[in-house]
Amino acid sequence: MNIVDIPTGSADEQAVHDARLVLGSLVEPGSRRLYELVTAYGPVEALDRLAAGHxxxxxxxxxxxxxxxxxxxxxxxxLRERAERLGVRVLTPESGEWPARLADLRHISVDGPNTIDRDTYPPHCLWLRGPHRLDDTVERSVAMxxxxxxxxxxxxxxxELGYGLADRGWTVVSGGAYGIDAVAHRAALAAGGLTVAVLACGVDRPYPLSNNNLFDQIAEEGLLISEWPPGTAPFKVRFLVRNRVIAALSRGTVLVEAAARSGARQTLRRARQLRRAAMAVxxxxxxxxxxxxxxxxxREPHEPVRLVSTVEQVLEEVGGIGELAPVPRGAARPQxxxxxxxxxxxxxxPRRGGAYAEQIAADAGVSLRGALAILPSLVLRGHLREHGGGYARPLPARKKA
Amino acid sequence: MNIVDIPTGSADEQAVHDARLVLGSLVEPGSRRLYELVTAYGPVEALDRLAAGHxxxxxxxxxxxxxxxxxxxxxxxxLRERAERLGVRVLTPESGEWPARLADLRHISVDGPNTIDRDTYPPHCLWLRGPHRLDDTVERSVAMxxxxxxxxxxxxxxxELGYGLADRGWTVVSGGAYGIDAVAHRAALAAGGLTVAVLACGVDRPYPLSNNNLFDQIAEEGLLISEWPPGTAPFKVRFLVRNRVIAALSRGTVLVEAAARSGARQTLRRARQLRRAAMAVxxxxxxxxxxxxxxxxxREPHEPVRLVSTVEQVLEEVGGIGELAPVPRGAARPQxxxxxxxxxxxxxxPRRGGAYAEQIAADAGVSLRGALAILPSLVLRGHLREHGGGYARPLPARKKA
Known part of the structure; x- marks a missing residue:
């Protein structure tokens, strides 16, 4: 584990890998223009053109x-040396364990002045710390x-949700932040499950510092990942750029607690844009x-966000057929x-004394015939008793001596 | 006020009124069969046919x-004498203040073994205590x-909701029960507003007894109403039959707090069936x-129930154009x-010292040209300051001595 993922194949493969690595370092993630360049020329030539001033x-x-x-x-x-020194792996879209789901990010870009909504394209590389394959780890995963x-x-x-998901074999993806993110990661680890922290800075200096023990544990038992190379600082805009990866890696996103302006709402928006399950508690x-x-x-029905209260309800949204949540029901009552x-x-x-069938039928507003057809069965089933030619309520059950 | 609403018109009108009164007393409310009879023959002949054994x-x-x-x-x-003695008014669909909305109940009956879902037709008469016209009172009303x-x-x-609705001139309709019903009525009264309690028993003996002070206040300042004649006991099934009237009288129904099996969910279902606003807190x-x-x-989008947190959001569902609730926003922050x-x-x-534009642009991942176009404006607006040929963070504001 913790080895640098250098393709052992051809020189071409090595060149593509290196070009991705450098592009991921020279250009802030998500860039539409870089995606267009790489699509047109491939990573190696795209890098050459950028570097040569073409x-x-x-x-x-x-x-x-x-x-x-x-x-x-x-x-x-x-970059390769740094990865090796830090025990960090680097994945590119050509790597075997690259999650295919990330490619969906090519569909959600929105034209307009806001670069964060325009530059939403897939990562060119991911830096990883942790002993698991990324693709397997996120195959059954939920973002919280x-x-x-x-x-x-x-x-x-x-x-409750983080523990319950991990306990059922689902990976919990989150952003490693204070608050709900950290709680979700910790709950998954407490269940002995997998968790992935997607950072907005280098995996060698995860932010915030106060979560350092948590990050160490995630690097040992789960995965710490980032689009940014080691040493990158967590600028504010990067959190918003990063959110698209949290949404894209997982089968659905749950918003657990959020103020009106919470940045976490943007992650849920990405999930909706990606047509993944979008949920809120x-x-x-x-x-x-x-x-x-x-x-x-x-939200209106064309932008569905599903209310979830339980792990079962989350799994109903992200799971396969047969993972329908039971509808909550109170205990059955005799009546x-x-x-x-x-x-x-x-x-x-009446609660005291009894009444004849005629009176009972009249008070109930049913026909005498109907009452006479039903009253004996109510006696048989213990809901009434016979009483002086009519009917009365059952006697209260005696307490045992 | 508190006078018996005897039509002063023709003998025919009196006969129709009396027939409705008697039909409402002989037959449990909601009956599909009675609705069909009255539609075919009119109330007077329908009653004659029933009474004559035809x-x-x-x-x-x-x-x-x-x-x-x-x-x-x-x-x-x-029945008329009893109403007069009790100071209770009786309305029929022919009365001037009968709410037209109740007629919508003729559309929601569902075939099947469950009489409660089949016998959902409009009332034949309503017994009222209180000093207000029913139609005006419920014109702008919300059920809680x-x-x-x-x-x-x-x-x-x-x-919060009951007070806020009443404070804005809306009537609060509910069922007079313990718990949320009573809280909603009391909140509306506390705001000096109108409230209507729709009972499942006679208005002379409202249930539950422990709400008697509340019922007295409603009879003085709002309206106590029932489909059942005075003296009728609150059998359990009658609460479910009654719920359709709560939903039909109001422009929308809000479910405030309810366990999985709560009967209040059935009132919300009636609101959905009536295509009125269905809301839940x-x-x-x-x-x-x-x-x-x-x-x-x-619920799925074809059975919409809207989440509401505030009075404004309720009014957005039931109010006219221009009553859109403001979208909650946190306070604006400088960034x-x-x-x-x-x-x-x-x-x-950097947070300490300064940096030249080239370094800032490189770290930000933007072009030098772009940085140079923006940095001076950030200085002008106080987000940065000039510092030794480059830029630095603003100095902290001094506290006033």
Missing amino acids: ESGPLAEAATLRLNGRPHAELAER VGARANTVYGTHAAT PGPVTSELSVGCHEELR DVLDPMERQLVDAV | ESGPLAEAATLRLNGRPHAELAER VGARANTVYGTHAAT PGPVTSELSVGCHEELR DVLDPMERQLVDAV
């Missing part, structure tokens, strides 16, 4: 600035995201930290076995 | 049993229903008393005014 525009200029005059082969070498300033209620809900209407969840649950007419007749029998 | 079947037999050999004119007389065993949370939610997933609400909110590229550039400026 491309113009902001993407080429930004990449050139970062390359800073170095040959890109040198940068590739340095939410507020950093979570409440006791949110902690409880995230723990309700909470007290008195809690500011549930307002974001409730707003998501108020449930009565149909409405039977119920009405029992109610029409 | 009809057969359970309905005729039950009515005959209740008539008990008396002429039906005598029963009408007695829920658990009898409500929690502190449900009490809070029902109080979410709550903690840890509360059994919110399970029913959450199950309603999990909100930055677009993603500006944000990324600010983040790329």
Whole structure:
């Protein structure tokens, strides 16, 4: 484990791998323009064109600035060395364990002034710490995201769901942040399950520092992953860019607790855009930290977000056929076995003394014939007793001495 | 006020009124068969046919049993006298203040063995206590229903909604039961607003007894109404039969707190069947008393139940155009005014010391040209400051001495 994933195949394969590595380092993730270039020319030629100044525009200029005059082969070498030194693996779309699901990100870009909604394309490489194959780990996975300033209620809900999912063999994907993210990761680990933290910075310096023990445990028992090369700082915009990967890696996303402006709502939006299951946990209407969840649950039917209260309900959304959640029911009560007419007749029998069938039928508003057909059966089943030619309520059961 | 609503018109009108009164007393409310008879023959002839034995079947037999050999004119007389003695008004569909909305109940009957889902037709008469016209009172009204065993949370939610609706001039309709019903009525009264309690028993003996002070206040300041004549006992089935009237009188129904098996869910179902607004208040997933609400909110899009957290959101469902609820937003923060590229550039400026534009652009992953176009504006707006030929974070604001 923890070995650098250098393809052992042809020199071409090595060149593609290196080009992906360098592109992922020179260009901020998600870029539509880079995706177009790579689609048109392949990674190796796309990098050559950028490095040789054959491309113009902001993407080429930004990449050139970062390359800073170095040959890109040198940068590739340095990135590979750094990975090896840190015990970090690097995956590219050509790697065997690259999750096919990430390719869905090519469909959700939205035109407009907001680069975060435009530059939503798939990663070019992922840096990994942890002993598992990424594709297998996320095959059955659910993303759980939410507020950093979570409440006791949110902690409880995230723990129940995270533990329950992991306990049933599902991987919990989240962002490694304070609050709901950390609770979800911890709950999955507590269940002895798998969890994946998708970071917005280098996997060698996971943010926030206060989650360091958690990150160490995830690196040992789960997976820490990032699109950004080691050493990258967690700029704010990167969290929003990163969210698309959380949504794309998993079969569905659950929003556990979120204020109106929570960034976690954007992850849920990505899940909807990717046509993955989008779910939210309700909470007290008195809690500011549930307002974001409730707003998501108020979306119109063409933007469905499903309310989930239990692990079973989450699995119903992301699982296969046969994983339908049981509909909650209270305990059965004796009167449930009565149909409405039977119920009405029992109610029409006075609580003290008794009454004749005629009176009972009249009070119940049913025909005498109907009453006479039903009353004896109510006696047989213990709901009434015979009493002086008429009917009465059953005697109370005696307590045992 | 409190006068018996005897039409002052023709003898025909009086005969129709009396026939409705007697039919409403001889036959349990909602009957499909009676609705068919009255539609075919009119109320007067329908009653004659039932009383004269020209009809057969359970309905005729039950009515005959209740008539008990008396002429039906005598029963009408007695019902009118009782109403006068009790200070109760009687309305029929021919009365001026009969709410037209009740007629929608003729559309929701469902074939099958369950009489409660089949006998869902409009009332033939309503008995009223209270100083208001029924039609005006319910014109702008919302039904609020829920658990009898409500929690502190449900009490809070029902109080907020009931008070807020009444405060905005909306009438609160409910069932007068323990729990959420009573809280909703009380909240509306506390706001100085109108409330209507729709009972499943006679308005002279409202159930439950422990709400007697509440019922007295409703009879003085709102309306107590029932389909059943004075003296009728609240048999269990009658609550379910009654629910259709709660849903039909109001523009929409809100389920505030409900266990999985709550009867209040049936009222919400009637609202859906009537194509009125069906709403539910979410709550903690840890509360059994919110399970029913959450199950309603999990319905498929063709059976829509809308999540509501605030009075404004309720009014958006039942109100006219222009009553859209504001979308909750947190407070605006300074960084909100930055677009993603500006944000990324600010983040790329180190927190200590400064950096040149080239370094900032490279770290941010943007072109130098782009950075140089934006950085000065960030300085002007106070997000950065110039620093030794480059840029630095702003100095912390000094506290005033």
